[in-house]
Amino acid sequence: MRVLFGVTGSVAAHRGLEAARLIAKAGHEVRCILTRGATEFVRPLAFKTLVGETYTDEDFKSTLHIELAGWSECRVVAPATANIMAKVAHGIADDLLSTALLAAGPPVIFVPAMHESMWLSPATQENLRVLKSQGHTVMEPTTGDLSSGRGAGRMRSPEEIAGYVNEWARVFGSLRGKRVLVAYGPTAEPLDPVRVITNLSSGRMGVEICRAARAAGAFVTAIRGHGAAQAPAHDSYSIMTAQELGELMARLAPDHSAVIMASAVADFRPSRVSGEKIGRGESLRIELESTPDIIAGLPRKKGQVFVGFCLNDESKLVEEARSKLISKHLDIIVANDLSSPGAERAHFLIITRDKTLDLGVISKPEAAFALIRELAEIMR
Structure with a gap:
């Protein structure tokens, strides 16, 4: 180079x-x-x-x-x-x-x-x-x-x-001519006009994936979750809730060669959102309902590659990742353990239908480049 x-x-x-x-x-x-x-x-x-x-x-x-x-x-x-x-x-x-x-x-x-x-x-x-x-x-x-x-x-x-x-x-030039959609960062589900249920995801992994995909020559579209940093993308959107994310991805996904779902989507949301600020009290009971499984519900086109993520304890990580790979109809799943959330380095695995790559404990930029290399190989 x-x-x-x-x-x-x-x-x-x-x-x-x-x-x-x-x-x-x-x-x-x-x-x-x-x-x-x-x-x-x-x-x-x-x-x-x-x-x-x-x-x-x-x-x-x-x-x-x-x-x-x-x-x-x-x-x-x-x-x-x-x-x-x-x-x-x-x-x-x-x-x-x-x-x-x-x-x-x-x-x-x-x-x-x-x-x-x-x-x-x-x-x-x-x-x-x-x-x-x-x-x-x-x-x-x-x-x-x-x-x-x-x-x-x-x-x-x-x-x-x-x-x-x-x-x-x-990775240089390996995705030239391809369009890659990357969703990253947390969703936030409102309780009332000033409070939300969210999670601790920083969105850093998604930012690094966008960066690596651009280095590979892809046209990158980014969907940024609530509070996440802006990624180096050619086209960018921001969302707050899981519903907003699902609707936007359903609209954008058909125009992309690869869809990478790195978002930390809330599994539950309040079944009822108060139109007024909830006042202080001794206790508060909140009824939650499940949010839809976004990536599993996206329409597929022939030749598209879908990538998901799995975060869990080390002992359950591989088994759950392989299960999600099948149930969500993914081509690649990136698995990392939650022993050190927010840490610069973590244990990463890249799993496809026919192989498992154990990357060991590496940085998020290294994991992002490894994912883009695997993506480029599949899309060749």
Whole structure:
């Protein structure tokens, strides 16, 4: 894969050099752009020697930015300063790197590195939101040693960056021409005008699935549940209740090659919703009724692939997942245990009609890429 690798002015620039070296070592063709600030920390000669073709603002002539943008299949900025994130978020192009990124468009993989106060500033967090809404990927920094003390803002390791790019490369272009519908996040069932019954789902897995599907070249439609983060999709919808989700999926599913149901749908809803706020009392009795099984009830078209999820205790996980695969007429089911809800890493399995892939304990981005690889294989 052809990787355009940007480096900006940060004390972590040497880690960018190592990440770029590892990406090149994995067999990718890498071209680097160093900003003026980056050259204060690392020399272009090091990148030319260890990685490949390297450019600085001194090379910015004619249409070089267009040529690099058109050449690249994957864009990475590591380290990414608050400055470059702000530029790309707002379309500012005043040097070779920012101009090339603007010409290339999303997605770009940003790997921030900065002091905690800069990372947590309202301006940076707003730019982060804008970048994600535009379809970019941000490998958010960890908490660790910084140039001035310790805190959030430490750049991800070179190994993590190279690993993510390698995962990206494994799915690149594998779903080109396909349309993928991804529903994710929790539903919320109203009790009265101000209260709901919901669950603790963050929707993070669905966001990562959308990101991996876009890397694979698919046109991605996202349906976001109540309170979930916005995913990098080409078309987006938001819902609150299970009924809204079911109606929307029934309308959208026939136009998609694959339907991925990662939503945490409430199994029950109040049988009666109060039109007024329920006052405080000693006790409250609520009668619940079952919500419909959305994915099982969706119409199928020949050639469509349907993907579901199963969350349960480790001891019951495989048995229940296989049962749901059959009863819900799924092609793939992703099973993960609920021993650590909300955790960054969990035990994942991908189960189809003829095989079970035990992925072990991995991160949600890794699980999302594994799912997209399996989906692409089935749709081949």
